[in-house]
Amino acid sequence: MSLWICLTCGAEHPDTRRPPDVCAICADDRQWIPPEGQRWSTASDLEVGRTFTVEEIEPDLFAVTVTPEVAIGQRSLVLRTPHGNILWEPSAYISADLVVAVEALGRVVAVAASHPHLAGAAVSWSHMLSARQQHEVPILWNAHDRRWVQRPDPAYVFWTDRHEPVPGVTLLRAGGHFPGSCVLHWPAGAGGRGVLLVGDTLMVGPSGHTVSFMRSYPNQLPLSERLVRQIVATLEPLAYDRIHGAFPGRAIVSDAPAVVRSSAERYIGWLTDTIRDPDEELPANTQHAG
């Protein structure tokens, strides 16, 4: 097998003799092709020299971190529920040992990603988990982002605005970054106050007290006011207190709805020129030369 893995976004591509000329996900204006050109690896080459850790970041939520990181470098999350587990943002790296470690947390009943940039080797994950568990593990993919599937497979299950993979866990399409960008709502998380897993739908700032919204993070393309308001409106009815971002350590630990609201107002203020830096106007009573 030589499944081709794009080294920039981590998306796996079908087992063909030669890799595609370019990764369509990276040729899009939200991603990037390196100056020296498209780079590929294979699933087996990625395994060489890499290790992983599995860490419980709050009760029933586990972070899987691969070192050295691959492509975008997100961590995967495994959400444990009484009705089976969800593998969220599957890594591009996959090995037999890692699959065993994930399965040791309990039976995985679905693989899901917030959007195409963080889907990694979703099909390989589905196949390996299905073979070991002897039941089909679907890949939950929003129908709006269907054209970004790079390795078509019968395991894909397309959903539209809302999907409940197991009782008590809901995927909601918020759009914005991709039309199908979604969040995972887990009301039992954060001690029953509720958790959102957000991928790139919201980017958690380094302080843990802000979020941002972008069409492209690497190319710094903003979202419109309409799309930011659409995301906020999707989250508004949800009961949650905490947000876990796509990258290790990025979280809004508590009072996350207030952070989302205030961050959105700030963002829209800059977009619409209703917030201005006060230093644009010099004080009238100061002396200055020209």
Ligand SMILES: [Zn+2]
């Ligand atoms: Zn790519």
Ligand SMILES: [Zn+2]
């Ligand atoms: Zn993204």
